[in-house]
Amino acid sequence: MSFVFIRKRSKNYIVYLEYKDPDTGKKKQKNMGSFEKKRDANKKLVELKDAIYNDDFLAPNKTILKNHLMDFLEKYKENLSITTYNSYVRICNKYIIPMIGDIKLEDLRPIHIQDYVDDLVGVLTPQTIKIHINILNLALKRAYKLRLIRENPVEYIEVPKSRKFKNKIYNQEEMVKLLNVSKDTPLELPIVLASGLGLRISEILGLTWDNIDFDEKLITVDKITIRSNGKVVLKSPKTDSSIRTISAPTEVINMLKNHKRKCIELKLKGEIKKNNNFIFFDKNGEPIAQDVLSRKFSRFLNKHNLDHIRFHDLRHSHVTLLINSKIPIKVISERVGHSNINTTLNIYSHVLKEMDKEASDKISENLFKLS
Known part of the structure; x- marks a missing residue:
């Protein structure tokens, strides 16, 4: 849980944010502004408290997508069959991580994922691409619940339409x-x-x-x-x-x-x-x-x-x-x-x-x- 407070340093009033680092779990403080007048510092304090209350503010983090993905899969594996887990890991290592894995979670936008999906159209079947989207959706839902991101960008993605076809069968x-x-x-x-x-x-x-x-x-x-x-x-x-x-x-x-x-x-x-x-x-x-x-x-x-x-x-x-x-x-x-x-x-x-x-x-x- 993040919270803010004012501390007087010399002649100025400084507003601090205290939060837990998602990577280390340790508490950290960040200077959110220095003010000569206390009323200005209080105004900033109220703004930050409102932002935190409304979930509009996130503690700064440097987590990148690939690290979050692999951590998520490791913790989520008990909900998957061995085959599905191995398939998810293979997809992450072969496609998701090389293409968008180095993006910071806080910098990840719908356009990154939409471009990723669009690049796979014609290379993989729509059904397979939907599996990629599902992996990202599950992982980023967790990131949202942990307040690592403001929203789940997968919610805005246009999913490729599946081509209807009949299986070739023998009469x-x-x-x-x-x-x-x-x-x-x-x-x-x-x-x-x-x-x-x-x-x-x-x-x-x-x-x-x-x-x-x-x-x-x-x-x-x-x-x-x-x-x-x-x-x-x-x-x-x-x-x-x-x-x-x-x-x-x-x-x-x-x-x-x-x-x-x-x-x-x-x-x-x-x-x-x-x-x-x-x-x-x-x-x-x-x-x-x-x-x-x-x-x-x-x-x-x-x-x-x-x-x-x-x-x-x-x-x-x-x-x-x-x-x-x-x-x-x-x-x-x-x-x-x-x-x-x-x-x-x-x-x-x-x-x-x-x-x-x-x-x-x-x-x-x-x-x-x-x-």
Whole structure:
């Protein structure tokens, strides 16, 4: 808390501001003016008290943005997943700090951040730029609460508009073709789990054998893989809704049985040296990184002259197939681990619009054209 007072020095009255240095935490005093007459000093004192009371005055500080950012992330990390925290730190080190990190907090203006955002347009997607803005907003909100800045400059920033687009997905015919081409290859089972069950790539790679109930034909998703400090580790999913148990087709269960049988045979031969419970693992017996599988999938599509899609788009293809098969949205939402049906409705709105048009055509055909 800052406060002001008058002290007489020689023949003059000096108004002092006392405040706590935000960097050292020590109390400091600053000369705010020297006056020959006490009434002039009192007038200055009242002005400063009003400014402090109205939060219009801030204690001087030399904190620069990059130091505040890293301090904020370190203290805020317990509210973030490991993946999100690492992503935020990477964005700060690669973009924010090199471009605007040396600006003092008290000198930071909306134009600095707007110029930063404008420079990224065309380089990064609008969705990614919004993550940058969110990091700055969270950090500067804290700075405002600590009275290091007069206002949060992020509030005045024009956010780039997201371009609406449809994910490239496979229709039923293309999915069947992919399954046939991948048969008896190392990618067959991951592709089946993504396209046949709608699992995320991190969920597939996080599966262990105790997640499979062969008798009841159930698969439980309760772990995902992430990369942390250069190492792939397992962790709980981000949301409770992502933890789920779903029924699997007999064909998928049989494929898992065959895969487990092969893993046991390799262990007996000594070709799998590390005793682990992973369904998918690398040559060292460790879990596989998501980007490794994504790159393998991309090369697989190129090799077999198949239309390029992301591995994650197999999940979108799966959900689209369920919607077109008239499966209730609530059932679909729960199977794929969405937090609520609104998430499913928003992501697949274009599919539902097509079905709405189809419903209109059906009404026209079955009702009005018969009258």
